Amino acid sequence: MTKIERRKPSVPERVFRLATTIALALTGAACSPGGGSYDTSHHSNPAIVTSGSHIENYADYSYRKISEVKVGDTIIITAVVNKRVGHRLSADSIGQTEPGREVKVKAVVDHDNYRWVSVDDNGDLYWFAAYDFGNGAEHAEFPETRIIREAAAAANNQQLAESVQATQSATSNESSHNPESNSNQKTVITNGLNIRSCPSTACAQVGQYNFGDTFVATGKTESAEGYIWIEVNNGTWVASGLGNERWVK
Numbered sequence: 001m002t003k004i005e006r007r008k009p010s011v012p013e014r015v016f017r018l019a020t021t022i023a024l025a026l027t028g029a030a031c032s033p034g035g036g037s038y039d040t041s042h043h044s045n046p047a048i049v050t051s052g053s054h055i056e057n058y059a060d061y062s063y064r065k066i067s068e069v070k071v072g073d074t075i076i077i078t079a080v081v082n083k084r085v086g087h088r089l090s091a092d093s094i095g096q097t098e099p100g101r102e103v104k105v106k107a108v109v110d111h112d113n114y115r116w117v118s119v120d121d122n123g124d125l126y127w128f129a130a131y132d133f134g135n136g137a138e139h140a141e142f143p144e145t146r147i148i149r150e151a152a153a154a155a156n157n158q159q160l161a162e163s164v165q166a167t168q169s170a171t172s173n174e175s176s177h178n179p180e181s182n183s184n185q186k187t188v189i190t191n192g193l194n195i196r197s198c199p200s201t202a203c204a205q206v207g208q209y210n211f212g213d214t215f216v217a218t219g220k221t222e223s224a225e226g227y228i229w230i231e232v233n234n235g236t237w238v239a240s241g242l243g244n245e246r247w248v249k
Contacts, residue, residue, distance in 0.1 A: 064145065066138040067131045069117060073105045075130070079139040083126040087116035097128055102143070186230065186240075188213045190247040199229035199237045206236060 069075060077097045084091040087109040106125070107118035115131035117140075130140045188209040195207040199222040209215070215238075220231040227239035230248060240248040 064142050065131075066140050066142070067115060067133075067136075069105055069108060069115065069130060069140070069142075071105055071108055073142065075103060075105060075117070075119075075140045075142055077101045077103060077128075077140050081128050081139045083128055085127065087111050087118070087127050089114075091127065094126060097139075184217045184219060184233075186215055186217050186248045188215075188238075188247065189249055193238055193247050195232070195236050195238055197236060199224050199227075199231075201225055201227075201239075203237070209238065 066075065078099055079097070080099060081097045082093045083095045083097055084093055086092075087107075089112045101121055103119035103121045105117050106120055109116045109118075110133075112129075113133045114129040115133065116127050117130045118125065118127045128139070131138055188211060191210045193209040194205050195209060196203040196205055216233045218231045218233050221240075222229040222231075222237070226242055228241050229237045230240045231237055238248065240246065
C-alpha cells in the first residue's frame with residue numbers, strides 16, 4: 001500500500017468549518033468607517049487553484065474584502081508596495097512594505113483611485129495603497145480572510161490526497177481482476193516519486209509513489225520543466241522521467 005503524505009491530520013470539513021466559525025467571530029469586531037488603496041506593480045493573488053469537486057475558491061465563502069477596511073482594523077500586508085509619507089502617489093516613498101506584517105489601521109483615505117491606509121507597524125507609521133479601485137487588486141487582507149483561505153487550501157489538499165489513496169487501492173484491485181486494465185497500467189521503478197495536482201513542480205504535492213507501486217494512466221502526457229508528465233486516472237500527475245532517466249515503465 002502506498003503511503004500518502006498528508007498535510008493536515010484533521011478531516012477537511014472540520015478544518016473548514018472551524019476556520020469559518022473563527023472568521024465569522026472575528027468579523028464581528030467592526031470599527032469606524034474609512035477607505036484606502038494601493039499603488040504598485042506587485043500584486044498578490046489569493047485565489048485557490050483546485051480541480052474537480054474540491055473547493056474552487058475561498059471567495060465563495062463569507063469574508064471581508066480589503067476594500068471594506070476601517071479605522072481600528074488589524075490587517076496583514078500581502079505584497080511588496082511603496083510605503084509613503086502621505087495618501088497620494090506624489091507623496092515621498094520611504095521604503096517598501098514586507099508581506100506578512102500585521103499592522104493596525106490608523107486612518108483611511110480614497111485618493112488617486114486607490115484606498116490608502118495609514119498604519120502603525122510596530123511603531124513605524126506610514127501610508128500604503130491597500131486597494132485599487134481600477135482593477136480590484138488587493139495588497140492586504142484581514143486575519144479572518146487568511147484563516148479561511150489557508151483552511152480551504154488545506155482541506156482541498158487533504159481531499160485530493162484521500163482521492164489518490166482510494167484510486168491507488170482501486171487500481172490495485174482492478175488490475176488483479178481485469179486484464180484489460182493493464183493496457184494503461186504503469187509501474188514505478190524508483191522511490192519517492194511525487195504525485196502532484198498538475199504537471200509542474202510548482203503544483204501541490206498530494207502524495208508519493210515508491211518502487212513497485214502501480215497506477216493507471218489516462219494516456220495523456222505533458223512536457224514541462226524538462227520532465228515528461230503522465231496523467232493518472234484520478235486527475236493527478238507524475239513525472240515519468242528527466243532526459244534519458246526513467247522513473248515509470
